[in-house]
Amino acid sequence: MFKFHFLSSALMLIHCFLVSYAMIVRNLTTDQHALLAFKHQIIIDPHNILADNWTTNCPTCNWAGVSCAAKHTSVRALNLSNMNLTGTIPPQLGNLSFLVSLNLSHNNFHDHLPRELGQLSRLELIDLSSNFLNGEIPSCFGRLDKVLHLILANNNLTGKIPPSIANMSNLENLDLRNNLVHGNIPYEMSKLMKLRTLRLAKNQLSGSIPAAIYNISALRMISLPYNNLSGSLPKKICHHLLNLEALYLYENEFSGQIPTSVGECKNLRQLILDTNRFNGRIPTSIGNLTALTDLYLFANDLEGEIPWEIGKLEKLEYLHVEYMRLDGSIPASIFNLSSLKTIVLGDNNLSGELPYISSVPNLEKIFLWGNHLSGNIPDSISNITKLKILQLQRNSFSGLIPNALGNLQFLERLTLRSNHLTTKTSSNGRSFLDSLTKCRYLIYLDLSLNPLGGVLPPSISNLSTSLLQFEAIACKIRGNIPMEIGSLNNALTLDLSVNKLSGSIPTTIGKLKNIQLLDFSGNKLQGSIPHQLCGLKGLYKLSLATNELDGPLPVGLGDLIALRKLNFSSNKLHSSIPLSFWRLKDILEVDLSSNYFKGSLSLDIGNLEVITHLDLSRNFLSSDIPSTFGSLHYLQVLLLSHNRLQGPIPESLGDMMSLEKLDLSNNNLSGVIPKSLERLLYLNSFDVSFNRLEGEIPKGGCFVNFTAKSFMKNYALCGSPRLQVQPCKKNGHRHSSKTLLHVTKYVLPIFGSIIIVLAFIIVYKKRQNKSTGDSNIVQEEDEYFVVKANCISSIMELALNCSAELPENRMDMKNVVSKLKNIKRIF
DSSP: OHHHHHHHHHHHHHHHHHHHHHHHHHHHHHHHHHHHHHHHTEEEOTTOHHHHHOSTTSOGGGSTTEEEOSSSOOEEEEEOTTSOOEEEOOGGGGGOTTOOEEEOOSSEEEEOOOGGGGGOTTOOEEEOOSSEEEEEOOGGGGGOTTOSEEEOOSSEEESOOOGGGGGOTTOOEEEOOSSOOEEOOOGGGGGOTTOOEEEOOSSEEEEOOOGGGGGOTTOOEEEOOSSEEEEOOOTTTTSSOTTOOEEEOOSSEEEEEOOGGGGGOTTOOEEEOOSSEEEEEOOGGGGGOTTOOEEEOOSSEEEEEOOGGGGGOTTOOEEEOOSSEEEEOOOGGGGGOTTOOEEEOOSSEEEEOOOOOOOOTTOOEEEOOSSEEEEOOOGGGGGOTTOOEEEOOSSEEEEEOOGGGGGOTTOOEEEOOSSEEEOOOOTTSOOHHHHGGGOTTOOEEEOOSSOOOSBOOGGGGGSOTTOOEEEOTTSOOEEEOOGGGGGOTTOSEEEOOSSEEEEEOOGGGGGOTTOOEEEOOSSEEEEOOOGGGGGOTTOOEEEOOSSEEEEOOOGGGGGOTTOOEEEOOSSEEEEEOOGGGGGOTTOOEEEOOSSEEEEEOOGGGGGOTTOOEEEOOSSEEEEOOOGGGGGOTTOOEEEOOSSEEEEOOOGGGGGOTTOOEEEOOSSEEEEOOOGGGGGOTTOOEEEOOSSEEEEEOOOSGGGGGOOGGGTOSOSEEEOOGGGTSBOOOOHHHHHHHHHHHHHHHHHHHHHHHHHHHHHHHHHHHHHHHHHSOGGGHHHHHHHHHHHHHHHHHHHHHHHHHHOOSSGGGSOOHHHHHHHHHHHHHHO
């Protein structure tokens, strides 16, 4: 009996072992087939990881990216992230029935997500982020109730968020950011009570956030920026969100007031609500968010004062409340925040003076531009020892620029543009610019639109060798440009326009080898343009306009291959434009107007292939307009007025298809206005007045919009009465006129001869009359009356024979002379 039971038990154990072994073998075989199907869908494997490793000669659990369970050899995890694989995800992957973790992130997988993934009931992690997957999120994912992390970010997924996702009851992390998902956020998502992180940024979501979402007390982060979400925030937004650490709602269309209950989110570190339509005031309860490090409220409709309670946020690092309607003064408490790194209050209505600055040891950036701040810039600003950026432009600061700025040894960017600041040279000849020579990291300096006065000191050469941009526009600076300016050899921009600078342009300017923008316009500079400028190969914009420069253009200008904008207008430059100038084939804008240039325009002007603006007006240019203008297909503005140009307007101008403005007025142009100009669809300004043009003004295209002003004071233009020119004669009249003109050319000489003959006869007769007595006068007149009539009749008959319409019917001149002699002989 014992033997029987033993035998039965042994057989039972053997049976179970065989069944289990069979299941393991079957599972292993199924997993292997699923993975080989996956491998088959990979079309690019740049590192040959799957090609070399995923083979039947190697155990499946040893394949790259594959992890198996410890007790049995079923596949538990598949991690192929960051392998640059390209292909699709096959439905066979749904046969990995023991799979717990699936990570295919940061590859190039495309096409739809297979529904079969919804069969992986043991899954806890799905990370398919940073691929090119498209189509909708499968609703069957709702069956995966063990999933903790669903990460589908950075794909091209479309459709709506399936409500079934609410059945993933253990979900802690939902990341769908940067897709093309649209529609509303499903109300059902409020059932995900274990959700800690909700990331739906950069989609096309609309509507309001379901209020119940704010009841998920487990939430640590809500990130919904860059959508089209709207509505207002609930008054008790933080009643349940006691664990919330980050609230990102920026770049949406939220409106209403920021609820005061936001101050109840005690663990909130980042409150980012910028670029919405929130209105009202900044709630003072924000001062209760003692863990807050980032506060971004800019670009809303907020108004009122900045709450002084913000000064209680001891951990605050970044304060952004720009582009709004905030008023009042800046709370002094803000400049006592020891953790503060960046403060941005620009483009508001803030007023008053800058408060005294005591100790902000970590502050690196201050942006206060575009307000109504006034008073002096306080010397205490030098207490911000780590300051890198100070932007105070577009305010009403006045007084002297403090030399204390020179103590900011880490200063990189200083912008004081558009204030009422002045400077003063001390008894030892030093100015605040001298103090800035201690700022060895300074790369950007803008002092423009301040009444600084004074001169540029030679010590400008001691400014930071890192200086890239120096602008002092309209600062009433006088005197010469110092030779030492050539020491700013790393400068990219040097703009000293609209000042009172005099003297010549220093030749040391040629040392600025990295310069891209050089603007000395609007000064009183004299002398010639130094040829050293032609060595600045990186120059993009060069403006010397409105000075008193004379002499010719340097021949080497044509070598400035990077030049795109050149303006030498309103000077005294003369001579002809050198042929080398037209080698600037990549230049976009040229203005040489109001100078004394003479000579002809070269055919090489057609080399300026991409030019958009050309102004050569008010010079002494002569000869014809080159036909090569027609190849300037990108030219939008062509101004050649007030020159001495002559000849016809080239037909080729009709090929300048981008032309918007054409001014050829006040020249000596002749001929007709080409009908080809009717093709210029964008031409909205046209002037050919004060020339010698004739013929019919074109009627079509852009010409229907031009007025009489465009054509006044020409030789013989004709056309519509609205243009205040004479009407054009019809074809028949023109034919008669031509015939009359043709006949006149022949008849006038004949009639001239007739008049001469008649005059001869009359004089002759008068002489005869004088020799006879007064008594015979009446008799002689009667006697010769018939003779005179016959003479005139013969002459008129001859005239008619000479004025026949057809040339072959007219009498030749030899016969005309013979007839006249015969008439003279007879009469």
